[in-house]
Amino acid sequence: MSDDALSGSKAPTARNFFSALQLDTRLLGMIGAFVVLCLVFNVFTDGRFLTPRNIFNLTIQTVSVAIMATGMVFIIVTRHIDLSVGSLLATVAAVMAVVQTQILPSMIGLGHPAIWILAILAGVIVGVVIGAFQGWMVGYLGIPAFIVTLGGLLVWRNVAWFITDGQTIGPLDETFGKIGGIDGTLGTTASWIVGLLATAAVIALQFVSRRRKQSHGFPIKPFWAELTLAGLMSAAILGFVAVLNAYEIPTNKLARIFEARGETMPDGYTLGYGIPYSVLLLIAIAVVMTVVAQRTRLGRYIFATGGNPDAAELSGINTRFLTVKVFALMGGLCALAGAVAAARLGFSTNDIGTLDELRVIAAAVIGGTALAGGVGTIYGAILGALIMQSLQSGMAMVGVDAPLQNIVVGIVLVVAVFIDIIYRKRTGA
Known part of the structure; x- marks a missing residue:
């Protein structure tokens, strides 16, 4: 018996084509919006937006925000928020910069092939510890995540300043720089x-x-x-x-x-x-995070807790420790994003990651992650990050001033949440 007979299907027609594909209507809408956005900017930039050069640059510019957006999905799914990701990125980027330019050269020698690995490892450890600390305050002390991470937004940005003494640290290790994109x-x-x-x-x-x-x-x-x-x-x-x-x-x-x-x-x-190597890193992270979300007990616990925290706790899930895990994971992803961002620039600056918290949250929400918790996808967050970066890059190419760009991004975020509310009411999701 054929596969078609087993599935009970008929020959494709215009009416049943899309229903047979069983594609997510939200995903189709996002892809459609992205295509329209690209075509519009391509017209207004006289064909410069869809050139290989601009697509390449757009890709490497999206990576750091997209990496953090995959972690923000888990944060929002569990009904929390993390406003500190941009500042945390600055802190771990400062740590990695100082480690590879000031600490390791005096210990193992300048240009040692292990410098970039040890620097990233140091950044990931610091990021995980800071994330776990914030998760502990949210999960065990009961402080709302909004307050904890709002405080973190102020604290970690200035911790980064003290780590670097307010200076730009660079040039960074040559091999480390390849993670940024164009040179790797x-x-x-x-x-x-x-x-x-x-x-x-x-x-x-x-x-x-x-x-x-x-x-x-x-x-x-x-x-x-x-x-x-x-x-x-x-x-x-x-x-x-x-x-x-x-x-x-x-x-x-x-x-x-x-x-x-x-x-x-x-x-x-x-x-x-x-x-670019940075894109390979993003793909690897996306695959791992998708597997975690769909194929592991941790992922099932995360979505169960977001769907109904009380029922999850009554079923035996340690929701407090789960919160620590989710924030620790977010911290580690901030470190990897910080490595990509610093490597792309070639140095670590005090303003690195500024407003990334807005971009990351917007990417996750535009990608279909429900602020009410319980719903979200990794691929959606990455596509949301790409849409956000395309919007900003396109406006920059057209000549829109930076303040107006941020105004547009803010409006898009609010509209995306509103559309999400309407969509879920109509679909009962």
Whole structure:
């Protein structure tokens, strides 16, 4: 018996096409809004917005906020909020900068290959400890998360100032700097390999999931719908790789690379950047966080607590310790985001991460995370971060002043929450 017969499907028609795909209407709406946003800015910038160069820059600019947004999903799902993420990022970035420029060189030598690893490890440890401390105050002392993290917003920003004595710390370790993006990419060949492997993995996971549902007697999509989704995802992955590969390294920079090798660059030689290391880090974090949310006991506890805290506690979930875990995870993600942000700049400044708390919360909410708790997705938060960064980058390219950009972002956040409220009332979610 065929898969289509087992699923009870019919040949695709215009009427049942989208229903058969079983796509999340919210996700479709977000993708549609993102596409419209890109097309509008592309028109107003005379075609400069959708160039490979701008898409590459937009990608690496989104990473740090997107990393923190994945953690903010868990925070908001458990009915809390974290207003300190931008300031915490500044603190851990300062720690990592001081460790790799002042402490480790005197201990293991300047330029040691382990410096960047130890610096990031130090930042992650500090971030986790600070996050756990804030979670302890929320979970065990009963202080509202809004107050704890509002205090953290003020405290950690100024702790960062004291760590650096108010100075800009740099230049940072050369290997560490590759995490930032433009100076650290896979190159075209490796990017195609990664793209093909990712495509194969996505298709394999999709059909493994189909077979698992089929073996347990659960409803499944028509086979043509599975093929359509596989084709769409494959096109998105390979198209993304193609765009990043199309952004070519400047000729003078290529010439310097060949010169450093003692070689002469061939006439007409070109080379694309490929996928940045920071994007690979974001993808890895997204996969891990999605697995945690959907496949682990911790994830089930997080969403159960957000759905009904009292029932979760009565069922035996230690909601206080769970709060500590969630905030500690947020702190660790702030450290990784801080590493990406500082590496992209090449140094650590006192104003790094300013207003990131707004961008991170907005990304999570625009991505479908309910402020009432219990509902949220990792991929939605990342798409929300991309929409936010596209909005800001597009306004900057058009020539909108920074204060007006923040006004627009604030309005978008309020409108997104309002739309979320209406959507949940109509769908009963």
